[in-house]
Amino acid sequence: MPFDSLRPKVTTILANTAETAEQRLTEVCELLQTAVGYYDWVGFYFANEAERTLxxxxxxxxxxxxxxxxxxxxxxxxxxxxxxxxVVADVTAQTNYIACSLYVKAEIVIPLFKNGKNIGQIDIDSHSANPFSSEDERFLEWVNEQVAEIL
Known part of the structure; x- marks a missing residue:
């Protein structure tokens, strides 16, 4: 797992205050998508509570x-x-699943909390079957904690 080597890179990206928060989030997505072989799509969704939408x-x-x-x-x-x-090991087994691509086989979604409130999430799709482990969960929770600090 490259997670330990990714932590300082994520920290560096998020610390770059010369860029907007959205630019930094895109860079984090790009880093994770290219560095982790089974992270085929990485995105951040944010909640609009009034509309109840992400x-x-x-x-x-x-x-x-x-x-x-x-x-x-x-x-x-x-x-x-x-x-x-x-964590969804097999998206075809989920009845309430939105297909983003025919190639997606698994998905992991980790909520992003700011001051104890769920304000969004990181969403990762994989073209590999059942690739996610508890290590992915812990790492992505850590990523979200870092992201919350710049929001």
Missing amino acids: HLKAFAGEPTDHTVIPFGKGICGQVAESNANF
């Missing part, structure tokens, strides 16, 4: 039509309501 703010990978997701819909929408990590 909005894509930064990503790396193939463009997606799913730039706005209602709370409760798909894996991301479920995490917006549950406030809990959601």
